[in-house]
Structures are given as structure tokens and as C-alpha cells.
Amino acid sequence: MRVFFRSLALLLGFFSVQMKADEKEVNAAGWGSAIQSTTHSDPWSAPYALDQRPSTCTHTLVQSNPIWKLDLLKVYSVTRVAITNRPDCCGERINGAEIRIGNVSSDVFSNPICAVISSIPAGASDSYLCNRMVGRYVIVVIPGNDKVLTLCEVEVYVVYPGNLAAGRSVTQSSTLNSWIAEQAIDFNPGFKKTESACSSTISQTNPWWRLDLRHIYSISKVVVTNRLDCCPERIDGAEIRIGNSLENNGNNNPICDVISSMPAGASSTYACNNMEGRYVNLIIPGDSRILTLCEVEVYGEGPCLKQTFVKMKLKSSLSLSEAEASVRLLTQLESALAGRGISNVTLRWSQLPKQEVMRKQAAPGFLSIQEMANGAENAALWRTASLSSQFDSWIPRYAVDGLSDSCASANIQKDPWWWVDLLNEYQVNKVAITNRVGDTYYERINGAVIRVGNFPADVYSNPICAVISTIPSGATAYYSCGRMEGRYVIVHLPGNEKVLTLCEVEVYGYLLGNRAVGGAVIQSSTSGDWFAEKAIDGNRGLQQSNAFCSSTLDETNPWSRLDMRNVYQVSRVVITNRNDCCAEQLDGLEIRIGNSLENNGNNNPICAVIPAIPAGESYSYSCNGMEGRYVNLIIPGDKKILTLCEVEVFGKGPVLKQSFVKMQFNSRLDLTSLTMREKVLIQLGSALADRGLTNVTLRWSHTPKQVIQKANADKRCDKQP
Known part of the structure; x- marks a missing residue:
């Protein structure tokens, strides 16, 4: 047999x-304590700006540089600050107030500015973006003499960048009154009201608390905050366990660390060395123990969803x-x-x-590895696809799954079509088509038309990229689309009784509007072959960082600069961090935008400061239309390494400005002569180019006039353009 x-x-x-942690934005203002430089009278004290009642306000005396300062009691990443002005009168008093965020309590002007309040209508609330500025103190100050600072409400919104615990599911072995498990991941450290911001079990044997991350992560560290009001010793001996098992409620998973002790109100960090697990447990072994947690933060990479081929x-x-x-x-x-x-x-x-x-041992199977085309990522991979009809189980997405052995196919019909939605408009350079394997049916692709555009409902409304004459059995052919623009790539086969079969469709190009494309980049130094140009090559380097990312050496203040060749109004900058390791190396990165090359462009204004980006993630930073030709990225400090896997810059432009300059020349030359005038313009253009201003066109708006100055005459221009 x-x-x-x-x-x-x-x-x-x-x-x-790679999933970004749920970054829930929370108003942290009520968690801290406020003071002001002076107080007008008792009903106008500093805490009234935190009571969530806009009818009660703070009020300083008339003074120089009046200050209101909020101590959040720990360092946060601040996304925005909202200010409510007084409703009754004097709304203009707030004009010119500065919002500052930082860690210096004694000298408020040493803290960086988040925003300057031009004006707020009476009784209105305005919100000011702070782009994740990091600090413990939020200060509002009005510079100048004879000023009065009145605030009716201040809200400070914060996030924990990369905190995997945010928005997850938690449970505990028992609950003391209203001290529910969820309060350990609510961002609030409970420094003012412990009972409403911390979790706690009752007194019991082996009390525990468990966090379900919903996916398996490679966990680098866990941060635990102890209660401030009393009993800090209760947490002594708590074990942090990480793993995938729910045996014994997860308390048998491997130990990351043991908390020996922790001061009241402190936040301590425990390194877990990339332990993998879905569950994070905290348990205190022993009888008559109480487990109280005021905040638990979890940081790491993942989810650890791995692509694995199993031959069975x-x-x-x-x-x-x-x-x-x-x-x-x-x-x-x-x-x-x-x-x-x-x-x-x-x-x-x-x-x-x-x-x-099987009569003898079978020959080993083959694993095919898809190579990147021209160093760019396949924009079609795993995107949404559609077919005019579907033959059997040959679903549309099989043409964009990265595997040439699975194919999408329509039934026999008139004018069959297939399209992929790239989700954004792309500038498409190439499309690659892989044909089916077989001696009989491979010629069915002959005459198929590739189109790129924005109209999936009307195939013929989209411009043609190429017509496929023929593709050999199982082969892949590349078609140049000459930077055609569109969100959809369509393949259709005109004619009656046609069958369209596609085993793989790859699309290579760039997101439309990315001003980094075509720019010039340099960096302060280069590590090996991690060239600066790799930061704008269209490949995020998620699989091979060394092949597609830029990197400097270990040095002081490493930087990278993108020259967009024209001045643009930059709306946002997107930074992709490396995926393989060392994600923390990017912490503290400054994004600067401007037109100056002083200090290699690193003195230009700051768009944003990056507190952290998880491994393999792409984070977007709003620059609110800042104008500039150069985008610099610099990490201040000694022994720093700047690694960038992709930098994308989006905005409007080029910004072409017309300026009229009135100039005075003391010259013996006759500038009414056309030849002399052109010579002057050439010399001016050369002087501007030496200072980095090359995209300038100069011309005379008026012909220069010669003016003879008399001895006692008023000063005027000898030559006037």
C-alpha cells in the first residue's frame, strides 16, 4: 500500500x-501644586487655576514679570497647554504671556518656551501645542514692568511616549474599596489624592497585580511609582514577573527583578533585558501583605509578531x-x-x-526571499486590493502578499481588472509584475495595461504607465512609470473572455509631498557605510538597518542636515527610528528648521525635541508652517550617536518672496549704464551665494539715478535703484 x-x-x-503604544493624552495639571509670584487677595490664589472652574481665577499684584508656576511633582512629556482667560474684564492683560516648560524652578526664564500668547478673548480658552516638551514645571510669565497676571484655568496635557501599559487590561487579586487595578496605569502618580489614583489589594497572602499587554513584547524596562502619603515599605520584596503563561494567574512567569525597597513617592526603573512576554505581574510573596501601586509603566519593542515558514x-x-x-x-x-x-x-x-x-527522503524545500528594488520599499505590500471578479480562492490580496507562489485571479469575463490602494498618493517610479508558472496559461497576461491614478471606479480615467506585451512563465518584469502620481495602481486586460491572473504586483516610488526626496544631505561624521543619503532613500530599514539607515560616529553634538534646495513652509517632519537595537540613542533629538548655515545650521529655530521614539516606529512632529531651506537634526551632548532610518519633510512651497531694497552707492561708475548695472547685480548675487542664498533672482525695479550732493545738502542716495 x-x-x-x-x-x-x-x-x-x-x-x-510594530505597533505604537496607545498614547492617551491626560490633563495632569490637577496632580501638581501651584504658586504665583504675588497674590492680589485671598480669593485669587494660585490653586484656583487648577480647580476646573473657569469662574474662579488667580491674580497677582501689579509688578515686574509676574509668574504663575505649576509643579507637576515629576517629569512629563507635555503635548499642549490650554489657558482660559478671565471673563469679566481686562482680557488684554494676558497678551504677551509666555508658557515655559522645564526642570528649573528657581530661574523660570531658563526653561524653554512652549508658546507666546498673543491674545485670548475674554472668557475664552486657547490651546498651545508644546510638541512633547519635557519638564516638571509649567510656568506662565508676562515679561515687563507694571504687569498683572490673571489665569482662570490652566490645563496641561501629557503623554508617556512608548509606555506599553497605556490603555491595556489590568486585574488584581483583590481590591481595597475604590483602589481599583486600573488606577495603576492612569498616568496619575497619586501624589495629592492617593486613594483616587493608586491601586491596592486588601491584606492577604501573596497579593498580586497583572497587566495584559494583549501582544507579546520584548520588554526593556518596567517603571514603578510608590505611594507618597504613607507606608512605602509595603512594596518591599515585590517581584516583577514577565511571560506568556497564566498558570497561577501569571505569577509563575520568570522574574525580571525584585523591588528591595523604594522611597515614598519615588519612581524606580527596573531593567528587564528584553524579556519577552504578554503579561507583566507584580506579586509580594508572604502572609498579611498589601500591594499598592501608584503607577506602572512598561517599555519595550514589539509586538513580537514573527514571520515564520513551517514545512509540515x-x-x-x-x-x-x-x-x-x-x-x-x-x-x-x-x-x-x-x-x-x-x-x-x-x-x-x-x-x-x-x-x-514518498519512497525516499524528499528533497528540501525552497524559501524565496524578495529583494528590494532600487533600495526602496514595495508600497503595495499587504495593502488593500480588489478584483473585478474572483476565481475560486484566488483572492485579490494574494497579489500583494510578498509571495510569488500565491496568485490573484479573476473569472473569465470582459475587461477584467485588479487594483491596489496605496492609501496615500505616491510618485510611482516602477511597477513590477510577476506572472503565473505553467506552460499553458502564462500568455494570458499579454496585452494587460498598467495604470496609475486616483479613480478606481473608472479604470479608463487613469493614465497608462505601460502595456505588458508578454512575461515568461514565473518571471518578473519591471515597468517604468516616470514618476506618475496616484493612489491606485490598476492592472486591467481589455477584451472579451479574458482571464487576469497576477502572482505579485510591486510598486516602487515615494510619498507625494515629501520634500526630502531630491534633497541633499550631509552629516557631522559617518560610521562605516551608514551614509547620510540613506536617511532619505525611501526605505525605513526595518529589516536591514545597516543597509538603509544613516549613522554618525560616537561624538559630541552629532548632526545631520537636509538641504531642500528651496525655502518651504514645513508643516511636519516624520522621523523613523532604527528597529534592530539602541532605540534610546535618538532620545533628546532636536529638529531645527531655518535658512542659516551658522554652526552648520544647528542654530536655526527648534521645531520639536524628541523625548523618545520606540524601535522601528515613525513619529510625526508638527512644525506649524516654519519656513526654511534646511532641516537639521542634532543630539546635544557628549558621546552621542545619531542614527536615522528615514526622514520625511512635508509642507508647502517653495516660498518665493519678492523684496524691494533701496541701496546707496558711493561710486565713480555710471550706474545708468546697462552694462554696469548688470555687473553690480552679478556681484551682489555672488556675495549672497557665498552666504548660502543661491535661490535668489535680482533685478532693478528702477533705473539708478545719479544725484550730485552739495556740501550742506541733506543726505540722500548717490545712486538710487
């Missing part, structure tokens, strides 16, 4: 994903080459994995199962 083995491959975790041999009487049987098998496998707690897995055939008669 012959025994049949079915050989199949499974793709575990259909694609690798099955002894089965079923024909797994049939779609129904193969789909049923995947469902059974997913159910089995879910029963073991592995629920975040997508299974799919990378190759259809083949029936083989």
Missing part, C-alpha cells in the same frame, strides 16, 4: 508589525489540494494554537499543498 504525504508551508504571523508533512486520506480541505486544516490549527494562548496568529498557505508519493 502506498502512503501519501502532503507537504505544506504555513506563514505564521502574516506580516511583522501530514499523513492524511484527505486531498489537501482541494481548497475546502486546506482551509479547514488552517482553521483547526488556529484553534489549537488559540487553546494554548497564542491567539494573535494569522495562518496562510505560502504554497498550495502537493500530493507526493
